[in-house]
Amino acid sequence: MSELSSPYGSWPSPISADDVARGVRAIAFPSVVGDEIWWEESRPDEGRRTLMRRGADGRVTELLPAPWSVGTRVHEYGGRSYRPVPRRDDKALVRMGVVFACADDQRLYLLEHGAETPLPLTPEPAEKAALRYADPVLGPDGRSVLCVREQHTAGTVRRSIVSVPLSGRGATDPAAVREVVSGADFYASPTPSPDGTRLAYVRWNHPRMPWDGTELRAGILEEGGLTGEYTLKGGVEESVLSPVWADDKSLYVASDWPGWWNLYQVGLVGPAIALYPAEEEFHAPPGLLGNRSFCLLDSGKVVALHGGADLVPCVYDPDTLDLEPVATDLTTWSMLDTDGTSVVAVASSPTVPQSLVRLDPVTGAVEVLRRSAEDPPDPAYLPVPRQETLRNRYGSPVHALVYPPLNPEAEADGPAPYVVWVHGGPVSHSTRAFDPVKAYFTSRGIGIVDVNHGGSTGYGRSYRKRLHKEWGVVDVEDAVAVARALVEQGTADPERLAIRGPSAGGYTTLMALTGDTFACGASYYGVTDLLALTRTTHDFESRFLDSLVGILPGYVERYRERSPVNRSGEIDVPVLLLQGLDDPVVTPDQAFAMATALGRRGVPYALLEFEGEAHGFRGREALRRSLEAELALYARVFGFTADVPPLELSTAPPEPRPEPDPEADAAEPLATPPEGTPAEEAGAPAPADG
Numbered sequence: 001m002s003e004l005s006s007p008y009g010s011w012p013s014p015i016s017a018d019d020v021a022r023g024v025r026a027i028a029f030p031s032v033v034g035d036e037i038w039w040e041e042s043r044p045d046e047g048r049r050t051l052m053r054r055g056a057d058g059r060v061t062e063l064l065p066a067p068w069s070v071g072t073r074v075h076e077y078g079g080r081s082y083r084p085v086p087r088r089d090d091k092a093l094v095r096m097g098v099v100f101a102c103a104d105d106q107r108l109y110l111l112e113h114g115a116e117t118p119l120p121l122t123p124e125p126a127e128k129a130a131l132r133y134a135d136p137v138l139g140p141d142g143r144s145v146l147c148v149r150e151q152h153t154a155g156t157v158r159r160s161i162v163s164v165p166l167s168g169r170g171a172t173d174p175a176a177v178r179e180v181v182s183g184a185d186f187y188a189s190p191t192p193s194p195d196g197t198r199l200a201y202v203r204w205n206h207p208r209m210p211w212d213g214t215e216l217r218a219g220i221l222e223e224g225g226l227t228g229e230y231t232l233k234g235g236v237e238e239s240v241l242s243p244v245w246a247d248d249k250s251l252y253v254a255s256d257w258p259g260w261w262n263l264y265q266v267g268l269v270g271p272a273i274a275l276y277p278a279e280e281e282f283h284a285p286p287g288l289l290g291n292r293s294f295c296l297l298d299s300g301k302v303v304a305l306h307g308g309a310d311l312v313p314c315v316y317d318p319d320t321l322d323l324e325p326v327a328t329d330l331t332t333w334s335m336l337d338t339d340g341t342s343v344v345a346v347a348s349s350p351t352v353p354q355s356l357v358r359l360d361p362v363t364g365a366v367e368v369l370r371r372s373a374e375d376p377p378d379p380a381y382l383p384v385p386r387q388e389t390l391r392n393r394y395g396s397p398v399h400a401l402v403y404p405p406l407n408p409e410a411e412a413d414g415p416a417p418y419v420v421w422v423h424g425g426p427v428s429h430s431t432r433a434f435d436p437v438k439a440y441f442t443s444r445g446i447g448i449v450d451v452n453h454g455g456s457t458g459y460g461r462s463y464r465k466r467l468h469k470e471w472g473v474v475d476v477e478d479a480v481a482v483a484r485a486l487v488e489q490g491t492a493d494p495e496r497l498a499i500r501g502p503s504a505g506g507y508t509t510l511m512a513l514t515g516d517t518f519a520c521g522a523s524y525y526g527v528t529d530l531l532a533l534t535r536t537t538h539d540f541e542s543r544f545l546d547s548l549v550g551i552l553p554g555y556v557e558r559y560r561e562r563s564p565v566n567r568s569g570e571i572d573v574p575v576l577l578l579q580g581l582d583d584p585v586v587t588p589d590q591a592f593a594m595a596t597a598l599g600r601r602g603v604p605y606a607l608l609e610f611e612g613e614a615h616g617f618r619g620r621e622a623l624r625r626s627l628e629a630e631l632a633l634y635a636r637v638f639g640f641t642a643d644v645p646p647l648e649l650s651t652a653p654p655e656p657r658p659e660p661d662p663e664a665d666a667a668e669p670l671a672t673p674p675e676g677t678p679a680e681e682a683g684a685p686a687p688a689d690g
Helices: 017-022 436-442 461-467 474-489 504-512 530-536 544-548 556-561 589-601 620-638 662-667
Strands: 027-033 036-043 048-054 060-062 082-088 094-101 108-111 131-138 144-153 156-165 178-182 186-192 198-204 215-222 225-234 240-247 250-255 262-267 294-296 302-307 311-317 322-325 332-338 343-348 355-359 366-371 386-391 397-403 416-422 447-452 492-502 520-524 575-580 605-610
Touching: 017 436, 017 620, 027 082, 027 343, 027 355, 036 082, 036 355, 048 094, 048 366, 082 131, 094 131, 131 156, 131 186, 144 186, 156 186, 178 198, 178 215, 178 225, 186 240, 198 225, 198 240, 215 240, 215 250, 225 250, 225 262, 240 294, 250 294, 294 332, 302 332, 386 474, 397 474, 416 474, 416 504, 416 620, 436 447, 436 620, 447 474, 461 474, 474 492, 474 504, 492 504, 492 620, 504 520, 520 620, 530 544, 530 556, 530 589, 575 589, 575 620, 589 605, 605 620
Parallel strands: 027 332, 311 332, 416 447, 416 492, 492 520, 520 575, 575 605
Antiparallel strands: 027 036, 036 048, 048 060, 082 094, 094 108, 131 144, 144 156, 156 178, 186 198, 198 215, 215 225, 240 250, 250 262, 294 302, 302 311, 311 322, 332 343, 343 355, 355 366, 386 397, 397 447
16 A cells, blocks of 8 residues: 655554554463463453463463462562462362462462362461562472561561461461561572472662662571571672572572672582673563572573573583573563473564564574454554664663654654653663564654663663662663754754653653753653652652662752752743552652642643552553553644544643652552553553652
């Protein structure tokens, strides 16, 4: 068919906002045992997440019908919330049951093989969801699971590693849930040794985040808990992740001691040995508990993901020291799991939806078992980015993914309107993973540049540390730099530049609007008041700003200076604010305060708030409305006709509301936030951290 000449932004597109909102069933945390595979799968239409099982015959079964929903709220961002466990029936046949955390009450449950009703394993706390569990692993005795537990009591949070009996005794007897180790602020990756005598785990303390510094610890596992424990590797300036026992006396870990997350072998005594030194990452950033990027096979070989922001698989042989890449068209891999023989993962590419895949480590064959989208858009409308390394005004490198407008049925002349996308985090990154949200805009003639600004993961520790004490400066400069670079190339129209982002990306968006580069911006649940954030945000990130901005009270003026709500006098362009009313990470008062500040100055804005939505929109209605509102903003500002309802902007402050109670907000989040997969469910990227 011939191409139609029409203005950028108004190209006819077959991809609607409703298509995007209902079309993705995000897949996360696959597990494999023999011929059976399990995974978490979202249900956007129902606002929940379920457990799926693929049998030896290839048949796929949903294990948890509505209203059951699986998901852990440990750290508020969660992570792995289930684990298949072997069970024996009356004939002594081993069948696999599943232990999982219920998203509603956060208790652990056991679903026996073939059963319809899960049985509770942990006690019901005095306050709903006050006891939370994550990253379960089968205990050495085969009759319990070890996991991270998070206790919320009177505004305080305490974490530990506990042992939960599979008998169900812990549901009525809280003492049956035995505490194994405690005392640190945070725990991850409980990992029993093959002979069951030891336990390895990762811990860290405030004010560090897990990408700043963690400790790999090990001790003797006894009935009364862990004894004789000590630190094997890690510290204040070293991030150690995902221990896996190589044998009874040594472990494999990922450590960024050399500046990149590389693989090491760590013995119970003696120095650690680098397995394959390289200036690339061998692990994803530790935003989600239980997210592993390498696994050990029975053959002794290691299947690992490696690369930059995008990770792809390879097979490493410790005997020969050879690393063999796996040939694959899938560009973005995550969440490896193995039973020692089979390997499963989640993978995608710009044109292939997020998929459950099985990798044969011997032949390198990759088999797609399930896709997140049943009816994905025509690949002709799916943009494939070009990777660019640009320079900011100080000459520092800035990594970006450029998605030009793409529609086989339309064309336009001259430079195009472009939107700078800023990821959440800010210690996170953007990838080339399939994203129908991008296609929604590029298929209409709006280009996107996805910036991995200084502070992003995937480029080593030194790149991450560019953001230390410089949040609101380096990220903003880098976002502006990529926009201006595209203008200089003749790619982007300097009069039609916008910026958008979720969470920390929303903060960067608002700070960037204080300059003169962008004609408008969209903030998805973005931070607007840094001092208020320290009072109301959740415990996991309550000291994050120590490294991003500075330690209080010494840097209080810097907090004020870098808060968009205090810089509203420098914003003179339209702003779209999108916010979930049940957000425990960036509480709703943040967006409301920004709307009030803009309205008092007569700056046009729109504040869209969504009941029942938390930090990352999950419901179909919120996803659809937010996308349509964002497109309508660009149509109004850039001057084109869009196939969505017009966006009503206000120039008056919203009606005042009662002041929030910071202690209450910090003590008990209002609703379940997303368990976030890398990229996430449609509508807006899932957060890595606030």
